[in-house]
Amino acid sequence: MHAFDYKSPEVLAEALQQLADSDGSAKPLAGGTDLIDQMRTGRHQPTLVIDIKKVAELNVLECAGDGLHVGAATPCYRICGDDNVQQDYTALADACNIIGGVQIQSRASVGGNLCNSGPAGDSIPAMIALRGICVIAGSAGTREVPVAEFCTGPGQNVLADNELLVEIRFPPRPTASGSHYRRMIPRNEMDIAVVGVGASVTLNEAGTTITDACIGLGAVGPTPLLAARAGECLVGQTVSDATLANAVEAAKEIISPITDMRGTQEYRVHVTGVLVRRVLETAISRATGDPCVVRPGH
Amino acid sequence: MSTAEKPSYKVIGTRPIRHDGVDKVTGRALYGADIKLSRMLYGATVRSPHAHAKIVRIDTSQAELMPGVRAVITSEDVPEQGDRVVELGEGAVNMRHLAANVMAREKVLYKGHVVAAVAADDVHTAEEACARIEVEYETLPPVLDLLKAMSADAPILNDDIRTESIGSAPSGSDQQTNVAKHFMFEKGDIKQGFADADIIVERTFDTAMVHQGYIEPHNATAHWNADDKITVWMSTQGTFSARQQTAELLLMPVSSVKVVPMEIGGGFGGKISVYLTPLAALLSKKTGRPVKILMSRTEVFEATGPTPGSHMRVKLGAKSDGTLVAGEAWIAFEAGAYTGSPIGAACMCVFACYDLPNGQVEGFDVCVNKPRTNAYRAPGSTHVAMATETLVDELCEKLKMDPTEFRIKNAAGEGTRRVDGPVYPRIGMVETVEAIRDSEHYKTTLDGKFCGRGVASGFWFNVGLKSSVSATVNSDGTVALVEGSTDIGGTRTSIAMQLAETLGIAAEDVNPVVVDTDSIGYTDITGGSRVTFSTGIAAINAAISIQEQMCQRAAILWETDAENVRYEEGHLVGPSDQRLSFRELAEKLRELGDAVVGYGTSGSETQGGAFGTHCVDVEIDPELGKVQILRYTIAQDAGTAIHPSYVEGQMQGGVVQGIGWALNEEYWYDEQGEMHNPTFLDYRIPTCYDVPMIDTIIVEVPDPQHPYGVRGVGEVPICPPPAAIANAIYDALGIRMTELPMAPHRVLAAYLGRNTDD
Structure with a gap:
């Protein structure tokens, strides 16, 4: 591993200044679960590592009238242990609960997961489904980008060299809404998604008709995907097998999976269909008040 | 359970706390990586990015100029071995191949093959120096497929290999080839045997290359003293074997090398061969200082000794009363870069559980551009158990016979002659099947729509x-x-x-x-x-x-x-x-x-052989092809269990490794011969969430060659799991899996494409 400088600013402005001064040779470090390994293998060779875990704005976890704010460096264990997240943003809790083991969850952040921009990042389809918005700060000010538009390719995203992801903001949850994230992995834990699916569903007061739906897909394209048409085709429909089958077909239309050591292209297409249906079923049950405890891996 | 009047022991059979x-x-406890010596240097290696290439030029000058770099070595620093074959504990070894595996000479034969090594003041400097060593390669077409490697027009890996014939195999030609060995064992009259059979089953099987997956990577620290005495600290399964290998590779007398064993974080057969030790010794010779080298996990996967992938065609014939009358096997193993796969053992094990009157076994050791394979827990036996035990299950199904009844009827016993010749002394094959038949597990009915139960047996020699x-x-x-x-x-x-x-x-x-x-x-x-x-x-x-x-x-x-x-x-x-x-x-x-x-x-005693029979229940998600192990029981003959907890531990550990091999583990190569999953993230050994408690039944049929009747227990438990799980999958879904690993995508493809009239 190359020698590098290390700084741990406590104020956002300071972190942004250090980033701006480094001309692209710096890397922000949150949990470090991806970055440290990538530095060890030589994939990234930053001359400066900026540890952002001490920056207050990046460690918020607040549920207020305007929705949920998750700081970019907030570790997974805080997110999946939070009552509000478990209750109203369940898909995010589901994802944070299956990223790595206890040690990883104590360090890793969803902001880091997003900035690493891996196609299989577990938290990203969940955040897409919950319509998360990335709040990005840079020398020129702040801008907002939907999570669904943040990643631009494997390991690539919209962040400029002098920009930092500050937080992910989620809109307030309507009543009679439920969400879920699950993935197919060959083992039951400690694995990377072969396919990951996040979905959020809102029902009418009677609990019979879908009034809103949003679906995120992972590991089936160069970036995590928003399955826009799959969500839209559910709106206004009554809950039925046929309704869900339409969403499954719409989701399959936008994916372009590859064959690799985690699964074949053909298998991923098939599993996308299975998981979209299962995840929607769970999200719908949760929207009706059933908590639907899911055993990881099953 | 005991099969005979058991002597009363005071210590044997109790469970004292282990001394370590x-x-x-x-x-x-001190492991190899814990070693710190005064003035110690740190080593790192340059490894080939290609699976098959000629080394045209190595320029080490930029590395040698770096501050903190103390020595650089290439194959020029490794002594020439000439045509020497040396007996090294687990068999005769071609020293030219062993030396070339430690440091590539003219060609690299697999990705990760060492071409140079550096010693420096710290490991980061050593790694940076490695990055500055320029190696020019002339790439050659990689030979990755076992059957293609055997064909006459395949690119040749080693120009000194001619097919060696063993047993009754016809003598080989003087042509260059990738087929290093050709085994043939025969017993009885194979044609008549199949002619007498009422039912014949035959299938082709493929298994992927898999690694032992020990947690501790290889390590070596060496100090070459001014008086030419060499001390080595390392993790090894055999200090005397490591001493001899190191001495032979350095052309030094064995007495000049002292090997100090450190604690071992797992070996399973993979920590017998030396890899780093001669490099550390040569770097120490150049610098006069102790040199320590540790492998990364990726280096362990890419460049140590996994067990081969295989291609097998096996055929069994039985009478309608369930008597086995004939067995035929054609088995090819990937040797990796150099000859030495456990194909011989595989040929001996393939029908070893049964009293087979007529048999023919043919085996091939085939060089491919993958790491040189090495021993892994009952080497070769798990592969062939997958084939034979699947076919036995198919015979039982066609005969409408209980799998334990069929095995008891045909089990090898005292006096049975194996196809390759040896006659068994007192062994406990039947007793292990009886133990499963009588177990709570086997007697309990398995319900559930996509659930299934499988039984399989296994054999290992023990030495x-x-x-x-x-x-x-x-x-x-x-x-x-x-x-x-x-x-x-x-x-x-x-x-x-x-x-x-x-x-x-x-x-x-x-x-x-x-x-x-x-x-x-x-x-x-x-x-x-x-x-x-x-x-x-x-x-x-x-x-x-x-x-x-x-x-x-x-x-x-x-x-x-x-x-x-x-x-x-x-x-x-x-x-x-x-x-x-x-x-x-x-x-x-x-x-x-x-x-x-x-x-x-x-030293004069030989063991009577170890047998085990396993029973597994699985549940399969038919939409995802994912197999969950619901319940697992293993019965194994331990002769006499000295410390029952460690016997159970070996049985359970073997089963867990067998489950990994069965369901998810494999070297995933691209067409250029690059392994895409050289980490524990994507090389999937089972976690504690993937296996249930493994129930153990220790069968005790004492081995008369040991004063207390001990039989070795470490290896045979890995043999039956893939076949037992394949048989359970058949019971659940009606599909015969013939390729390992039985990963979700393969199970699903087989299930969706199943032939309903099969």
Whole structure:
């Protein structure tokens, strides 16, 4: 591993200044679960590592009238242990609960997961489904980008060299809404998604008709995907097998999976269909008040 | 369960706390990576990015200019071996190949093949220096497919290989080839056998290359002293084997090398061959300072000794009453870059569980551009068990016969001759099947829509080989036991227990230590399930010697002749009923003649063979193809279980590795021969969430060649799981899986494409 400088600013402005001064040779470090390994293998060779875990704005976890704010460096264990997240943003809790083991969850952040921009990042389809918005700060000010538009390719995203992801903001949850994230992995834990699916569903007061739906897909394209048409085709429909089958077909239309050591292209297409249906079923049950405890891996 | 009247033992069969337990659980045990020596340097290696290439040029000048770099070596620094074949413990080894595997000479034969090494003041400098070494390659077409590698027009890996014929195989030609060995074993009349059969089943099987997956990567620290004495600290399954390999590779006398064993974080056969040791020694020779090299996980996967992928066609014939009458097998193994896969063992194991009157087995050892394969827990036997035990299950299905009934009817027993020749002494194959048949698990009905149950058996030879121990009686009545068998599975304790049993003292009163090659007599590797058997015999012999010496010392005390003193259950008994305990006499030894030191050796004994039968229940998600193990029971003949907890541990550990091999583990190569999953993230060994508690049934059919009846237990438990799980999948879904691993995408594809009239 190359020698590098290390700084741990406590104020956002300071972190942004250090980033701006480094001309692209710096890397922000949150949990470090991806970055440290990538530095060890030589994939990234930053001359400066900026540890952002001490920056207050990046460690918020607040549920207020305007929705949920998750700081970019907030570790997974805080997110999946939070009552509000478990209750109203369940898909995010589901994802944070299956990223790595206890040690990883104590360090890793969803902001880091997003900035690493891996196609299989577990938290990203969940955040897409919950319509998360990335709040990005840079020398020129702040801008907002939907999570669904943040990643631009494997390991690539919209962040400029002098920009930092500050937080992910989620809109307030309507009543009679439920969400879920699950993935197919060959083992039951400690694995990377072969396919990951996040979905959020809102029902009418009677609990019979879908009034809103949003679906995120992972590991089936160069970036995590928003399955826009799959969500839209559910709106206004009554809950039925046929309704869900339409969403499954719409989701399959936008994916372009590859064959690799985690699964074949053909298998991923098939599993996308299975998981979209299962995840929607769970999200719908949760929207009706059933908590639907899911055993990881099953 | 016991199959015969069992002698009453005081120590054997109990479960004392292991002697090395406190150091291990408190983190104080010292492993190879813990070594720190004064003025020590750190080594790193340059490895080939190509699977098959000629080395055109290596320029080390930029690395040598770096501050902190102390030495750089390439194959020019590794002694030429010429055409030498040397016996190295687990078989004859072509030294030119062994040397070229340690450091590539003219060609690289797999990605990760070492081409140069650096010693520097710290590991980061060493790694940076490696990055500055320029290697120019002329790439060659990689040979990755087993069957293509065997064809006459395949690119040749090693220009010195000609097919060696073994058994009744026709003699090979003088053509260059990738087929290094051709085995043929025959018994009876194979044509007549199949002609007599009422039912014949035949299938083709493929299994992927898999790795042992030990947690601790390879390591070596070496110091080449000014007097040409070399000391090595390393994790190894055999100090004397490592000593000999290192000495032969360096063209030094064995006596000039001392190997100091560190604790081992897993071996399973993979820590017998040396990789880093000669490099560390040569870097030390150049610098005059100790040099330490550690492998990364990726280096372990890409460039140590996994077990081969295989292609097998096996055929079985039976009479309608369920009598097996004929078996035929054609087996090809990936040797990796150099010859030496366990194809011979596979050919001997393929029908070893059964009394087969007519058999023919043909096997091929085939070089491909993958790492040179090496031993992995019952090497070769798991592959062939997958084939044979699947076909046995198919026969049972067609005969409408219970799988345990069929196996009991056809089981090999005392006097059965294997297809490759040897005749079995007393063995416990039948008893393990009976134990499964009578188990709570097998008697319980399995319900559930996509659930299934499978049964399979397995065999492993187990070996004897040589061991030495010495044992000194301390004045407090304890015994210091010195041994050369490095401890992988709790053998310090299982050896100490046999010494304690023989002396009639407590296991806790024996203090076992594993020492270096200068400090104990010759001892073969910890492998072949041999240590509790063979080093155990050495310890028993040492204890018998101590008994005799203690009788002599008591005779001095009681002023009588030694033959008048008896040794009874840890006591010395004199002619006038004088009685002293072992400890009481030990306290008086200061005044009674010479020091009491027992030596014991073994080497002439061979083991009778180990058998196991497994039963597994699975549940499959038919939409995802994912297999969950619901329940698992293993019955295995341990002869006599010295420490039942460690026997159970070996059985459970073997099953877990077998489950990994069955369901998810594989080297995933691209067309250029690059392994895409050289990390534990994507090379999926089972986690604790993937296996249930493995229930164990220890069957005890004592091996008459060991004083207490011990049979080795370490290897055979890995053999049956893939076949047992494949049979359970068939029971659940009606599909015969013939390719390992039975990963979700393969199970799903087979299920969706199933032929309903099959």
